[in-house]
Amino acid sequence: MLNFSRFKVGTRLYSGFGALIVLLPKPDHLLLDNIAVRPDRQGRGLGPDAIRAVARYLFDVLGHHRITIDPSAANDRAIRAYERVGFRPIGRMRGYERGPDGTWHDGLLMDLLRDELR
Secondary structure, three states: OOOOOEEEEOOEEEEOEEEEEEEOOOOOEEEEEEEEEOHHHOOOOHHHHHHHHHHHHHHHHOOOOEEEEOOEOOOHHHHHHHHHHOOEEEEEEEEEEEOOOOOEEEEEEEEEEHHHOO
16 A cells, blocks of 8 residues: 655645555556545545546556556546546446445446556
């Protein structure tokens, strides 16, 4: 796991962001999981900026080729943030996660290749 709770892009210092990064069996692929922006920091463009900074680190420093992410298919705000960075939907996973009420919900599988980062 890498901690990106505080990071800098240019002269702007960010905080209130967290990401869990899971390495997949292939050495040049990974999964971003449990990405969150504190509620009082949402709506300011922090999410896409933070995701972009994490992706640059994973591509440029760690040498990864591909990043996947699997937001809830109903999480439109997160999906828009990922798309602004360059992630593309590649499939819907039906009944992917169980909600607190016990019902199953779909997930959206998205990926980003190194040369697609915006």
